[in-house]
Amino acid sequence: MASLLDVDGVARLTLQEARHLIVATDGVVMLMDEPSGALSAVASFGDVFGSVGAFQRGVGILGRIVETGIAEVVDDIEADPGRAIDGTGLRSLICAPLKVGDRVSGVIALASSERLGYTAADLKLLNTLGLQTGTAMENARLFERTVEAGRERERLMQLHEAAEVARAKLDSEMALAARIQADLFPSELPVLAGYELAATNRPALRCGGDYYDAIRVKGSDGRDQVLLCVADVSGKGMPASLLMSSMQATLRALLGRLESLPEVAGESSRLLFATTSASRYVTAALLKLHPESGQAVFVGAGHLDNFVLTGDQRITRLSSTGMPLGLIAVELPFEETAITVAPGDCVVLYSDGVTDAQNVASEEFGDDRLHEVIRATAHEPAQAIIEQVVRAIDQFAGEAPQFDDITMMVLKRLPLTSS
Missing domain, CATH: 3.60.40.10 (PPM-type phosphatase domain)
Structure with a gap:
């Protein structure tokens, strides 16, 4: 996973591995926009998480995980007072923060449409996966920013070269105009x-x-x-x-x-x-x-x-x-x-x-x-x-x-x- 340098690719691979290890009908990896606290899905499977839109840090169960940085098992979603959305059809939920050091960058969640008893071992496994995924996604983010910075640098260099050509042309025209004037x-x-x-x-x-x-x-x-x-x-x-x-x-x-x-x-x-x-x-x-x-x-x-x-x-x-x-x-x-x-x-x-x-x-x-x-x-x-x-x-x-x-x-x- 650490060798992947694409954010979407890391998110998809994470869900694929988690799904093989932990039973779930639905799953999602969300990243947080730090200034606004908005959580948006990077990858998902199942019918629910791809259609519920954005979440917010501190709001709902997933927002709570991001706020506290602590993994949780929710055996009965409908009975949880912190839920933000009703009628999803999901019964049980297990989720863990994506972390880079002590900083929370997002959340990974797996859920089932049937009531399951997710275990402490499942939670430890998902928490470990969240830590690995957080680091891998941060590396992918940095790589994407580096690539984008390289493209921007190349674009600026092209603009600079074009400006230099235009300046040289203008200097040539001004020199010609000055010679014409001097001759007059x-x-x-x-x-x-x-x-x-x-x-x-x-x-x-x-x-x-x-x-x-x-x-x-x-x-x-x-x-x-x-x-x-x-x-x-x-x-x-x-x-x-x-x-x-x-x-x-x-x-x-x-x-x-x-x-x-x-x-x-x-x-x-x-x-x-x-x-x-x-x-x-x-x-x-x-x-x-x-x-x-x-x-x-x-x-x-x-x-x-x-x-x-x-x-x-x-x-x-x-x-x-x-x-x-x-x-x-x-x-x-x-x-x-x-x-x-x-x-x-x-x-x-x-x-x-x-x-x-x-x-x-x-x-x-x-x-x-x-x-x-x-x-x-x-x-x-x-x-x-x-x-x-x-x-x-x-x-x-x-x-x-x-x-x-x-x-x-x-x-x-x-x-x-x-x-």
Whole structure:
């Protein structure tokens, strides 16, 4: 019996041996669920025990055996005050606990439909069988748990392997998306006589959703112009990279044939809506500059307010003049804001990751702190201004993680020098 490693098999063999040694018309082996005390049949023979359902520790004759851990002979079941079920047709009963050490794990019972006088020898035999069976069934239980644990371990290993494959695939996709994004940013910014131009992008994750660009174009009058753009693409990862790529290609294609910046914004929005899902859109700050004169037009496509810091330290806000690009199918016209970038002025274009940066107290960096840093550093080169802003954000955020991309472009018109 001890060599059997199957609980049901041990129970069946136990009843088979008991039936050969002790006269009985019915028999059962029950195991107890320790938390609830419920007793359920693992194996049985005869008509009664297979149909009476579950028993409970401390309830009925079998429950009493489990509760006390003492084997009993009941010569007259109907006369026993502890019986839990009437009308079973059984007259005599002999039962013993299944034990592992001092712990009771179940019960074995034999019964007869005729009144029999079970003897002390029968009780000793069944009690010994109960002890052997308890140990054998505990071993079988442990084996089953070991087998189940092995299966669960194998299942978890398979899940882990699948997760590793998925993670490797995601890492590969993210690396590709990051390379695509890196290739979309200009390798160098245009050099403009009388100006300094600098930009930075620091994604919050490996693959961000912000974009900046500076594109030289020829105006209808043949004079050089430059389009400056800072955009925030919805989403992250590969979808954002693809949308960013589409945004760049669209802008560059339209600048070659459309003179008006509002028209460029409107046509970009229409094309992006037609080629992307409804949940994808782009907010953008677009500034088209005539470097020679300093005349410029600004279009804000659902973007947060950007600004110009004038030479006398005044802030001129550049507010949104239309909807985000690609958001809706309706072609709503974009307005434009005309400005003059005078000597000593700084144009500051940025994404919301700059002003929305938070510290550990969930306070935002905000517009006022940004204006303060720009005012304090306006005399420095454009690249140094950006570096000071990023440093101020990091000092403000402290231990708080960066949760959004930080993108900024600074166009500084150099002051006139006296000859």
